[in-house]
Amino acid sequence: EDETRRRFLGAVGRLLAPYVADRGLRWEIHIDETPFGLWTIQDMRPPVPGTPQSEQWRADNRPTAPA
Numbered sequence: 170e171d172e173t174r175r176r177f178l179g180a181v182g183r184l185l186a187p188y189v190a191d192r193g194l195r196w197e198i199h200i201d202e203t204p205f206g207l208w209t210i211q212d213m214r215p216p217v218p219g220t221p222q223s224e225q226w227r228a229d230n231r232p233t234a235p236a
Contacts, residue, residue, distance in 0.1 A: 181198055182190075189196040208215060210232045216222035225233050 178198060178200075185196065185198075205215075213232045213234065215232070216226060222233070222235060
């Protein structure tokens with residue numbers, strides 16, 4: 170996934186350039202990949218991607234307690 174990361178950071182850099190780099194400002198991009206086990210949203214652990222519960226979260230556009 171190094172290629173994907175490189176392309177993503179390049180795209181972000183190009184999008185931000187007119188607002189920072191092209192104005193002579195110094196800047197940094199930081200993306201944190203939090204381990205799944207250390208992640209909660211509104212005190213609920215997110216469902217595994219691709220599961221029915223994750224699709225429910227997506228449809229509701231918010232965390233949803235399991236039925």
